[in-house]
Amino acid sequence: MDVRDLWTEALAGVLARPLRSALTTLGTVLGITTLVITIGVSSTAGNQIVGRFDALGATSVTVVVPPPPPSADPVPLVDWSGVRAVARLAGVESVAAIADSQETASVQVRANDVVAPGEVTGQTMAVVAASPTLPAAVRGRMTAGRFFDDGDVSRHERVAVVGDQAARLLGIGSVEDSPAVFLKGQAYTVIGVLGGAEREQRLATAVILPPTTAADRLGLGTVTRVLINTALGAADQVAHQAPIALAPGADDALAVMAPPDPADARKGVQGDVNGLFLVLGLVSLVVGAIGIANVTLVTVIERIGEIGLRRALGASRRQVAGQFLLESTTIGLLGGVVGAALGLVVVVAVSAVRDWTPVLDVRLAFGAPVAGALVGLLAGLYPSLRAARMEPVDALRS
Structure with a gap:
């Protein structure tokens, strides 16, 4: 056949x-x-x-700064001015430094200094210090007022910015009347409310102070993290260059968290x-x-x-x-x-x-x-x- x-x-x-x-x-x-x-x-x-993933995760780099060794005069690995050096790197779109500690992770915060028996007058919140470029670095926006600037930092102003959830807990609806928050018996004028943060979402329930003010009054002056946002495709390069820009000669001591390869x-x-x-x-x-x-x-x-x-x-x-x-x-x-x-x-x-x-x-x-x-x-x-x-x-x- x-x-x-x-x-x-x-x-x-x-x-x-x-x-x-x-x-x-x-x-x-x-x-x-x-x-x-x-x-x-x-x-x-x-x-x-x-x-x-590229739009958010693949462009986010975090540099973790270890605490300085105990000594009579500890010298921090990363200074607040190091943020400017990182900002000059190719591919960096925004950068900010944050300082926090175990002592300020849970602080009693009140919206007034009047103590009424039987009433809850405060909330337990985290207090952090940050550079003025924080809103852009966390991809957030100011829902009320403004963020502190370089002038507030240089003058050691007693001002604060609160997260949007912290503002609701403290009953702060507007900053036009210059409300105050009290931390460890000291008053700080609230000049803005930060909301919509895509990175460091825990800042929504935190009080944010200028680094100089936090160092003077709370001993919170050592940078613990640096948040960097890069252009698409530049994260890997920035992850290698940022530690050198932040701590020349001691970059090996810094831990870099870079996104995985897309x-x-x-x-x-x-x-x-x-x-x-x-x-x-x-x-x-x-x-x-x-x-x-x-x-x-x-x-x-x-x-x-x-x-x-x-x-x-x-x-x-x-x-x-x-x-x-x-x-x-x-x-x-x-x-x-x-x-x-x-x-x-x-x-x-x-x-x-x-x-x-x-x-x-x-x-x-x-x-x-x-x-x-x-x-x-x-x-x-x-x-x-x-x-x-x-x-x-x-x-x-x-």
Whole structure:
């Protein structure tokens, strides 16, 4: 039998029962569609998530300054003026220094100095010192008033900025009347409320003082962290240069927390999504393969007379097996083609709805039909071998 004749016979067998063939193909279609959607959506979502990660996490660098060793006259590793040196680095968009300590992590803060018996007159809050560039460094905004400036710092002004949640706890709704907060018996004029901080969100419940004022009155003058925001793609370079700019010659003593490589994040996202949905695609493919095997086996049983007649007219076992094997492979191939097309359409549709840029691998268009044909080939092995084992006399008698 010529290969073309074998293909013609197999195609005729598939089209002889179009509804059954269509339902059999549906299992493979679902499996291939799920796999294509899995790969396409995971790649697209990976790029989207990494893009959002770049917008915040991949541009944030934090330098942690260890406390100075105990001595009679400890010299801090990082001075407040070091912020200006970091700000001059290429790729740095904003930078600020923060000073905090265990002693000021929980301070009784009151909005007035009147103590009424039986009433709660204060709140326990953290008190920190920060450079005037803090709002930009934490990606926050002033919801009321203003942040202290270099003039307030140089004059050692007794002013304070409170976080938005701290303002609500203390009952400070406006700074126009120059409200005051009392820390350890000393009054500080509240000149602003800081809100919407994307970094250092704990500042929402904190009281922020100028570094000179905090050093004079609370002994809080040693920088403990430097917050740096960089341009996209400059975080790695800034992470290497910032310690040198802050503490020349002692940069090894500083700890730098830099964001991971976005490429690693993309691979991680794709791996997680693939691992989640790949199982569904494989299950669908297994169900499709079982359906093809079942229908092919039923077809063999229904066509026992035809098989006997072919064998009696001289068809070999290989030709009989090849015919049924080619039928199951054709069904799998059709399912792969339709499944690949539907999967690509779904990926593009999901990307359009979510305003994402679809990421499509050209190899899917060719790999999916091949995978479908392979599923059909494997599913048709047993029924085809069973058909080939039939003896002509027994088949004709049946």
